[in-house]
Amino acid sequence: KKILPCAALLKGEYGINDLFIGVPVKLGANGIEDIIQIKLTDKEQQALNKSADAVQELVDTLKKLAE
Structure with a gap:
């Protein structure tokens, strides 16, 4: 087992959800x-938080394009 940086789905950790x-x-x-x-x-x-906001904006934009 190792501790490494990795993209993970946050569910409240660091104040960030989903x-x-x-x-x-x-x-x-x-x-x-x-x-x-x-x-x-x-x-x-x-x-x-600024980074998370930027990621969320991109996700929202991609969802709109998929509609």
């Missing part, structure tokens, strides 16, 4: 076993 974001995870033989939440500074949390 979005795949790159975060540290514990990987085992069957994939992600746990999402590791590290303490972020306010500036780091703001940067993560």
Whole structure:
């Protein structure tokens, strides 16, 4: 088992829901076993939120194109 950065579906971790974001995870033989939440500074949390917002905007745009 290793802790590595990986895109994972967040369900409340880091204050983010229903979005795949790159975060540290514990990987085992069957994939992600746990999402590791590290303490972020306010500036780091703001940067993560900005990144998540950009990803969400892209997802929303792609959903509209698929309609």
